[in-house]
Amino acid sequence: xxxxxxxxxxxxxxxSQSVLKPKTREDISLIIKECYRKNIPIEVNxxxxxxxxxxxxxxxxxxxxxxxxxxxxxxxxxxxxKVKAGTSIKExxxxxxxxxxxxxxxxxxxxxxxxGNHDEGSIGGVVSCNFSGPRRFKVGxxxxxxxxxxxxxxxxxxxxxxGTVVKNVTGYDLSKILSGSFGxxxxxxxxxxxxxxxxxxxxxxxxxxxxLLKALDYLNISxxxxxxxxxxVFYPEYFTNHFTFNDLTHEGPFTAIRIEGPKESIDHxxxxxxxxxxxxxxxxxxxxxxxxxxxxxRTRTLEVFSKMKTNLLRIVVPSSETFEVTKQLRPYEPxxxxxxxxxxxxxQLDKINxxxxxxxxxxxxxxxxxxxxxxxxxxxxxxxxxxxxDPVKYKISEKLKKxxxxxxxxNPGKMYSGI
Amino acid sequence: xxxxxxSIISNRDEIVSDLAKIVKSENILSHQDxxxxxxxxxxxxxxxxxxxxxxxETVKEVSKVLKYCNENKIKVVPRGAxxxxxxxxxxxxxxxxxxxxxxxxxxxxxxxxxxxxxxxCVTNLAITQAVxxxxxxxxxxxxxxxxxxxxxxxxxxxxxxxSLKYGATxxxxxxxxxxxxxxxxxxFGGKAMDSEGYDFLGLMTGSEGLLxxxxxxxxxxxxxxxxxxxxxxxxxSIEDAGNCVAQIIAKGCIxxxxxIMDKALLxxxxxxxxxxxxxxxxxxxxxxxxxSEFEVDSHIKTAEKIAKENNSSSxxxxxxxxxxxxxxxxxxxxxxxxxxxxxxxxxxxxxxxRGKLAEVLKEINNxxxxxxxxxxxxxxxxxxxxxxxxxxxxxxxxxxRRCEEFGADILKYCVKVGGALTGExxxxxxxxxxxxxxxxxxxxxQQLKIKVALDPNSLLNPGKVYPILRKCAEExxxxxxxxxxxxxxxxRF
Numbered sequence: 001x002x003x004x005x006x007x008x009x010x011x012x013x014x015x016s017q018s019v020l021k022p023k024t025r026e027d028i029s030l031i032i033k034e035c036y037r038k039n040i041p042i043e044v045n046x047x048x049x050x051x052x053x054x055x056x057x058x059x060x061x062x063x064x065x066x067x068x069x070x071x072x073x074x075x076x077x078x079x080x081x082k083v084k085a086g087t088s089i090k091e092x093x094x095x096x097x098x099x100x101x102x103x104x105x106x107x108x109x110x111x112x113x114x115x116g117n118h119d120e121g122s123i124g125g126v127v128s129c130n131f132s133g134p135r136r137f138k139v140g141x142x143x144x145x146x147x148x149x150x151x152x153x154x155x156x157x158x159x160x161x162x163g164t165v166v167k168n169v170t171g172y173d174l175s176k177i178l179s180g181s182f183g184x185x186x187x188x189x190x191x192x193x194x195x196x197x198x199x200x201x202x203x204x205x206x207x208x209x210x211x212l213l214k215a216l217d218y219l220n221i222s223x224x225x226x227x228x229x230x231x232x233v234f235y236p237e238y239f240t241n242h243f244t245f246n247d248l249t250h251e252g253p254f255t256a257i258r259i260e261g262p263k264e265s266i267d268h269x270x271x272x273x274x275x276x277x278x279x280x281x282x283x284x285x286x287x288x289x290x291x292x293x294x295x296x297x298r299t300r301t302l303e304v305f306s307k308m309k310t311n312l313l314r315i316v317v318p319s320s321e322t323f324e325v326t327k328q329l330r331p332y333e334p335x336x337x338x339x340x341x342x343x344x345x346x347x348q349l350d351k352i353n354x355x356x357x358x359x360x361x362x363x364x365x366x367x368x369x370x371x372x373x374x375x376x377x378x379x380x381x382x383x384x385x386x387x388x389x390d391p392v393k394y395k396i397s398e399k400l401k402k403x404x405x406x407x408x409x410x411n412p413g414k415m416y417s418g419i
Numbered sequence: 420x421x422x423x424x425x426s427i428i429s430n431r432d433e434i435v436s437d438l439a440k441i442v443k444s445e446n447i448l449s450h451q452d453x454x455x456x457x458x459x460x461x462x463x464x465x466x467x468x469x470x471x472x473x474x475x476e477t478v479k480e481v482s483k484v485l486k487y488c489n490e491n492k493i494k495v496v497p498r499g500a501x502x503x504x505x506x507x508x509x510x511x512x513x514x515x516x517x518x519x520x521x522x523x524x525x526x527x528x529x530x531x532x533x534x535x536x537x538x539x540c541v542t543n544l545a546i547t548q549a550v551x552x553x554x555x556x557x558x559x560x561x562x563x564x565x566x567x568x569x570x571x572x573x574x575x576x577x578x579x580x581x582s583l584k585y586g587a588t589x590x591x592x593x594x595x596x597x598x599x600x601x602x603x604x605x606x607f608g609g610k611a612m613d614s615e616g617y618d619f620l621g622l623m624t625g626s627e628g629l630l631x632x633x634x635x636x637x638x639x640x641x642x643x644x645x646x647x648x649x650x651x652x653x654x655x656s657i658e659d660a661g662n663c664v665a666q667i668i669a670k671g672c673i674x675x676x677x678x679i680m681d682k683a684l685l686x687x688x689x690x691x692x693x694x695x696x697x698x699x700x701x702x703x704x705x706x707x708x709x710x711s712e713f714e715v716d717s718h719i720k721t722a723e724k725i726a727k728e729n730n731s732s733s734x735x736x737x738x739x740x741x742x743x744x745x746x747x748x749x750x751x752x753x754x755x756x757x758x759x760x761x762x763x764x765x766x767x768x769x770x771x772x773r774g775k776l777a778e779v780l781k782e783i784n785n786x787x788x789x790x791x792x793x794x795x796x797x798x799x800x801x802x803x804x805x806x807x808x809x810x811x812x813x814x815x816x817x818x819x820r821r822c823e824e825f826g827a828d829i830l831k832y833c834v835k836v837g838g839a840l841t842g843e844x845x846x847x848x849x850x851x852x853x854x855x856x857x858x859x860x861x862x863x864x865q866q867l868k869i870k871v872a873l874d875p876n877s878l879l880n881p882g883k884v885y886p887i888l889r890k891c892a893e894e895x896x897x898x899x900x901x902x903x904x905x906x907x908x909x910x911r912f
């Protein structure tokens with residue numbers, strides 16, 4: 001064996017196994033190199049909390065990153081944390097809590113939806129899926145908080161981009177293209193994420209109101225006001241039994257607007273906001289800090305859909321279109337709630353088939369939005385598009401995929417057939 | 420730069436007549452005199468006349484020009500307002516300079532979705548001006564905002580002094596329409612937040628015109644804060660100022676802007692514009708908060724307390740908007756003030772971890788002694804962006820050489836402490852040869868593969884960002900001679 005062959009030979013002993021759980025970056029790289037050499041497609045996953053999102057695809061091997069975990073470096077004063085990709089969000093949060101800091105993008109927790117218990121998964125999974133919680137419209141999405149990464153591309157090569165500083169325009173911003181790529185371009189190994197201080201306090205203005213149009217109006221005024229809200233949702237009638245709070249005397253549909261910051265500023269901003277919304281005292285109430293936290297946790301974790309057996313769609317549209325889109329969807333008898341201050345519709349359907357999904361997608365696309373199938377009956381999954389794409393973008397995406405993963409070995413077909 | 424294709428240049432007349440079938444003939448400039456304004460961007464040390472300048476008026480024209488150039492293997496360099504500081508819009512001898520100047524209209528003010536749809540050559544400031552009567556603004560504010568174009572901001576991922584709180588262009592962009600080198604017209608993103616599939620919007624932002632030509636931009640706009648207040652704080656040591664920055668942020672107060680100037684710059688700017696700075700201090704910080712009145716007052720109080728704990732020598736809080744703007748006037752005059760102190764200066768643009776400020780400044784002072792050249796430092800402390808200004812006389816060849824070596828040493832040190840080669844000016848041709856300080860060959864090859872995927876013949880802005888020969892030349896700065904930049908009237912800070 002030549003020196004070069006020796007260096008390239010797999011030190012990771014168990015390549016013969018179908019599920020590989022390497023502990024070092026070197027081993028991850030060797031596994032991918034081996035797959036590249038032998039043309040073996042490999043599924044990349046970690047804690048599998050979001051595994052069911054995306055198309056079904058078959059691979060001979062699975063690369064599970066759950067053993068590649070740990071915090072590499074946490075600098076609270078520099079506002080970043082650098083972690084191995086398999087580190088759980090839970091572990092990261094526990095560490096950030098010690099310094100009163102947070103992941104401001106509030107990743108959605110799909111654990112309740114798929115498994116019936118909370119599971120936010122790993123940072124690698126959160127970045128790969130790029131699903132952001134209620135604070136999205138204020139602080140940006142997951143991708144806006146990724147400062148840099150190191151990963152293994154489809155040739156088994158270690159690549160990096162970005163760093164740990166917020167301002168960096170050196171070369172292409174590959175952190176962005178990997179965010180939301182569902183592991184189809186590169187196996188993330190290390191990720192540097194921007195962290196932010198937790199707000200001193202948070203309160204939520206709850207407005208009793210059953211009408212979507214009125215709710216969207218409240219949300220729009222709030223987001224355009226100087227009250228600087230950090231959350232805006234509307235829960236219709238059918239979800240109200242999910243929300244019983246000590247502070248909440250009201251049982252019925254409601255719009256909720258979160259205000260965060262120093263304590264005295266919150267009261268002042270809520271007061272001003274009530275004036276702007278022309279609310280009278282009977283229409284609204286305020287959730288204090290603890291109760292407020294619970295409401296937004298329930299929103300972030302999609303609790304109203306927990307253990308749901310049926311189908312869930314994620315629809316994002318410009319907020320000016322939300323009313324019209326949901327109106328057109330009425331014939332399909334959906335249950336939905338509105339997040340992101342009016343732009344995000346989480347939509348549950350008891351009955352779905354290919355035609356219904358295509359029709360809904362048409363309505364959403366016409367409104368300049370997009371639709372992602374989050375959960376769907378297993379026998380339908382193979383025959384519907386989970387993500388939508390137009391032919392021009394498909395062509396470009398195909399080329400991009402090739403530049404990272406020329407033999408299509410990383411999560412092939414997870415997003416689109418042929419990519 | 421890439422090899423000049425003599426055969427293309429010798430076909431110039433034919434190319435002009437072909438292009439005249441695509442765009443109006445008055446929109447093709449071919450005389451040297453007409454093309455002179457396009458020879459350089461704001462990195463004026465580099466000058467090159469293009470083969471032709473083409474000024475398209477519609478997206479279809481852009482598409483047809485690019486398709487034609489792609490089929491005929493003609494290089495294209497896109498250009499917005501030409502205010503870039505890293506030579507990104509520098510023409511090549513055998514290129515068509517695609518000047519986007521006629522794309523200068525705002526298309527839609529959409530208050531319901533809190534966004535503005537605009538053509539790319541509208542200036543950054545014009546967007547804010549268009550919406551400010553309704554109490555909105557566009558957050559990223561590069562110092563050249565009165566002149567730089569929003570399309571150029573997308574290409575460079577421009578920042579500004581408010582990046583820590585509000586992010587750079589990439590964080591404030593909702594969508595773009597782009598034309599690829601083969602003439603494909605497509606849209607990435609739109610008025611809806613995020614987009615499905617690969618984040619091409621994120622990839623295009625900051626790609627310095629190498630991947631596509633931006634023909635339309637949708638940006639989000641924010642509500643103007645209720646109150647803005649600033650504090651001017653003097654320190655008797657850089658270390659104290661640095662600690663103060665870290666502690667303010669650790670307390671959970673995220674300032675809208677946070678600037679530090681060292682003694683040299685403090686004195687230069689105060690002499691220049693009488694901003695009332697504490698000139699006896701070793702370092703001075705301007706910290707600005709925005710938001711509701713209670714929030715701002717609470718943050719200012721916290722900042723004041725932390726400053727005192729860190730041995731601040733003076734604290735002044737702005738009592739009016741006029742006073743606040745006066746605090747900034749000196750900082751904003753940093754570049755011209757240095758222009759007064761020496762015949763030439765070089766402005767560097769490194770990013771460093773906030774906590775390394777004292778260490779890096781110490782190293783810069785050591786280097787200043789080593790190269791026997793004075794230096795003044797401005798620092799966007801909030802986001803770690805350092806702008807050292809090296810003063811020298813370019814007519815003295817030895818000083819020029821020392822200055823260039825000094826500049827490259829600073830950037831290398833920024834990378835060494837965990838920072839970046841460029842925080843906001845871009846790589847362009849200026850820092851191209853330093854890319855190997857930040858990336859290894861595999862990293863660069865991966866990036867080049869993306870380039871080839873979207874532009875297989877490497878015709879769009881070739882020779883920029885990525886080193887052609889893997890050598891680390893001693894380059895990387897903005898050179899200003901006799902206080903004259905390409906746009907002397909544009910503030911730079």
